[in-house]
Amino acid sequence: MTFTAQILTLYPEMFPGPLGFSLAGRALEEGRWSCAPIPIRDFATDRHKSVDDTPAGGGAGMVLRADVLARAVDHALERAPDAPLIAMTPRGKPLIQRHVRELAAGPGLSILCGRFEGFDQRLFDARQIEEISIGDYVLSGGEIGAFALLDACIRLLPGVMGAASSGEEESFEDGLLEYPHYTRPQLWEGRTIPEVLRSGDHARIAAWRKTQAEAITRSRRPDLWERHRGAPDPPPSGARRETKKD
Template sequence: MTDDLPRSHGRLKVQVTLQPRDLMEEPRRVKGAWEARIVTLFPEAFPGVLGLSLTGKALDQGLWRLETLDLRTFGEGKHRNVDDTPAGGGAGMVLRADVVHRALRQAMSGAPMDRARWPVVYLSPRGRPFDQARARGWAAAEGVTILCGRFEGVDQRVLDHWGIEEVSLGDFVLTGGEIAAQAMIDATVRLLPNVLGNAASTEEESFSDGLLEHPQFTRPAVWEGREIPPVLMSGHHGEIEKWRRAERERLTQERRPDLWEKRKG
């Protein structure tokens, strides 16, 4: 790719190979940089939004690395089939255990098998919900391998064999795991050192301590007859922090009573 593209694009491209491909085409790399390895039928979907803004800049700088592995290359036969009809009958198709196993074996090459150091996950609506605590856990690891599902799912045997954790983006169903993977990686990468540039910016965000974020305001001081709360213009930092804390608690109680009850417990 040429250097005349905006920096927000990260100047990166995806090339499909049998080996997990490091998307950093430039020599700049940070030793021990956090890695995301994605097993997918659509490697061209990456980096997607991850190549934009701060995550794209950090990727360009080698602060983290992104690899994709095309599941199709491990398919069976002339047509590289990756799926088959579900045992016991039913609609749709299921990703084959042998095909997924071959892909994961390649994707995990050189990665630690300790799941605390390197989680291996399958994106599924029946998985445990992804949250900020999980993002922090992934960010503290050396990397993560994500299997993006398609069709009706994946043969359970390969999930059991690899001890794969199922994770869900929310209580809804997507056509595949690629969008969810990008959302989860984004939430994780922004927690890595030097990615945001200001560590304090993550400390007051929603879910950082079990509370939602307080409202934000900026210029003009009056817009459409609506004024910025006077306390924010007072310059009294103690009162500002007290107001923000009260707003965080109010919003959490109103909008996420589940979080409020968990916090009280």
């Protein structure tokens, strides 16, 4: 099954953009996902193709019109009725890895990209749209957020990453930030690879990685650390598991 990405945007020429390269680009060529930009302006009805208007009650900027957006949204839903409809907006719920995995396991996404001062609220009152944010900052449009969301999903699709385990031992997968990585040369600018990683002792390596991940999370993301402390303690990343035989 191909993962279908519909992007409702005022700038369809931006896609696939960076998603046309590296892992996502190769997966696109292989047909593991499809990119289908939907130009919002095509659903405007006046001769000027207007998609926005001044805010009710006054204020700076312009607001995207509910009537135009609704026609675009309905078109996307008709083409992909089972795909979640998501709007990229700073006021949305923060995107987390668990949600990314849920979305990547589905048939695809329809993503609505905002511009200007945002959307007429009546669109969200009239249609089932999930609002998602990629961080506590404001961008000039939702397209950058759409790139981030799609890249996070596409890399988890079957066959996209070379090793299936690559997506399992990463930041956020077990509630922690990832442990440090090292590779050759063994000595660089007077700095050496930690001895434990050269020991060949898989149990020691797994324990070291878990300790490092905990220390980094505790110092850099105390919010994650507090949530992790309340969760069941998982086995060390990379630890060998033995299967009990009858």
